[in-house]
Amino acid sequence: xxxxxxxxxxxxxLIAVFNEKGLILKKQKFLTAKKYDxxxxxxxxxxxxxxxSKITKCAVSxxxxxxxxxxxxxxxxxxxxxxxxxxxxxxKILKVNVSIEHDSCLGxxxxxxxxxxxxxxxxxxxxxxxxxxxxxxxxxIDKDFTNSESGQMIIDHNGKMTKxxxxxxxxxxxREFGLHxxxxxxxxxxxxxxxxxxxxxLELMAIIQPDVIIFSGGVGNYFEKFxxxxxxxxxxxxxxxIIMPKIIRASKPDDSVIYGCFELIKx
Numbered sequence: 001x002x003x004x005x006x007x008x009x010x011x012x013x014l015i016a017v018f019n020e021k022g023l024i025l026k027k028q029k030f031l032t033a034k035k036y037d038x039x040x041x042x043x044x045x046x047x048x049x050x051x052x053s054k055i056t057k058c059a060v061s062x063x064x065x066x067x068x069x070x071x072x073x074x075x076x077x078x079x080x081x082x083x084x085x086x087x088x089x090x091x092k093i094l095k096v097n098v099s100i101e102h103d104s105c106l107g108x109x110x111x112x113x114x115x116x117x118x119x120x121x122x123x124x125x126x127x128x129x130x131x132x133x134x135x136x137x138x139x140x141i142d143k144d145f146t147n148s149e150s151g152q153m154i155i156d157h158n159g160k161m162t163k164x165x166x167x168x169x170x171x172x173x174x175r176e177f178g179l180h181x182x183x184x185x186x187x188x189x190x191x192x193x194x195x196x197x198x199x200x201x202l203e204l205m206a207i208i209q210p211d212v213i214i215f216s217g218g219v220g221n222y223f224e225k226f227x228x229x230x231x232x233x234x235x236x237x238x239x240x241x242i243i244m245p246k247i248i249r250a251s252k253p254d255d256s257v258i259y260g261c262f263e264l265i266k267x
Contacts, residue, residue: 001019001020001054001056002017002018002019002020002025002051002054002055002056003017003018003019003020003055003056003057003058003059003262003265004016004017004018004050004052004055004057004058004059004094004096005017005018005058005059005060005061005258005259005261005262005265006043006058006059006060006061006090006261007060007061007103007257007258007261008032008039008060008061008062008063008103009032009063009103009128009129010032010063010076010077010078010079010128010129010130011031011032011078011129012029012030012031012032013029013030013031013032013039013042013043014027014028014029014255014257014258015027015028015029015043015046015047015050016028016258016261017050017054017055018262018265022259022262022266024258026049026050027258028046028049028050030042030043030045030046032079034079034080035080036079036080036081036084039081040089040093043090043093044093047093052094052095055094055096056096057096057097057098057099057265058090058094058096058097058098058099058265059098059099059100059101059106059261059262059264059265060086060087060090060098060099060100060101060261061100061101061102061103061106061107061257061258061260061261062076062086062100062101062102062103063076063077063078063079063102063103063130063132064076064077064079064081064102064149065147065149066100066101066102066147068100068101068146070085070087071085071086071087071088071098071100072084072085072086072087073086077130077149077151077152077165078129078130086100087099087100099264099265101141101146101260101264102132102134102146102147103126103132103257103260104124104125104126104132104133104134104257105134105135105136105141105146105260106134106256106257106260106261106263106264107124107126107132107134107216107250107256107257107260108122108123108124108133108134108135108136108141108214108256108260109134109136109139109140109141109260109263109264110252110256110257110259110260110262110263111124111136111214111216111250111251111252111256111260112124112136112139112214113139113263114251115212117138117139118212119210119211119212119246120137120138120211121135121136121137121208121209121210121211121212122135122136122137122210122211122212122214123135123204123208123210123212123213123214123245124136124213124214124216124250124256125150125201125204125213125214125215125216125217125220126215126216126217126220126256126257127168127169127170127197127215127216127217127218127219127220128169128170128217128218128219128220129169129170129171129218130151130165130169130170130171131150131151131164131165131168131169131200132149132150132151132217133145133148133150133151133204134148135148135208135210145208150164150200150204151163151164151165151169152164152165153200153203155199155200155203156199157196157199164199164200167196168193168196168197168199168200169219170217170218170219172196173193173219177189180218181218181219181221181222181225182218182222184222184225187229190225190226190229191226191229193219193226194226194229194230194232194233195229195233197226197230198230198233198234201213201230201234202234202237205234205242205244205245206239206242209242209243209245210245211245211246212245212246212247212248213245213246213247213248214248214249214250215247215248215249215250215253216249216250216253216256217253218254220249220250220253221249221250221253221254223247223248223249224249227247230247231247
């Protein structure tokens with residue numbers, strides 16, 4: 001038996017085939033279309049080279065608000081898709097059962113399980129095109145936070161109330177500095193990035209009180225670059241009522257979500 005994972009991102013979509021042990025046998029990326037119908041056509045085109053007759057189950061990660069009972073996408077932050085029945089649409093294409101889940105929940109599920117049950121409450125934060133979070137409690141997706149959109153938190157930034165991801169995400173970094181995280185060498189820029197990340201992180205720490213925080217995504221991949229200034233910012237607002245969690249980089253920051261698709265199928 002083989003399983004299919006589809007990680008729909010705001011910029012790119014990754015499809016991967018897994019064997020029963022969770023090893024990726026084949027994967028492929030393509031640009032995520034702004035229009036939903038075009039996305040379905042692009043998906044069909046990119047699946048031509050895959051042997052779908054061996055696929056028995058599929059899991060799909062969604063970067064936005066979903067209705068799990070209907071199997072639909074209600075709205076996406078960076079795409080114009082609204083109220084589309086993605087589960088049934090994909091089941092028609094793939095001819096297998098399809099499960100859908102929030103992308104950050106899936107990324108968090110995989111990364112939490114890689115920690116071998118060391119922590120009770122794991123907060124997964126992906127910083128890439130936008131900012132997303134997933135809360136994993138005792139190695140399971142916390143049902144009370146499955147639709148949380150932390151990147152949409154309204155925070156005071158330079159005297160103006162602004163969505164966190166509008167000044168702290170990968171897209172925001174490109175807009176402000178004209179550079180992707182992979183190209184930034186200046187420690188002063190990383191210090192600004194760390195400060196912008198810290199203001200949202202402080203809010204999440206106070207509310208969720210996680211045992212560990214895991215950074216992932218295109219910016220999270222470079223956690224070691226902003227770790228020191230981030231910890232310095234957090235230290236400024238140290239609170240005896242809030243235990244400072246361990247903060248680490250994801251084990252597979254580029255592929256956490258697609259491996260989370262396998263974890264969902266396995267469950």
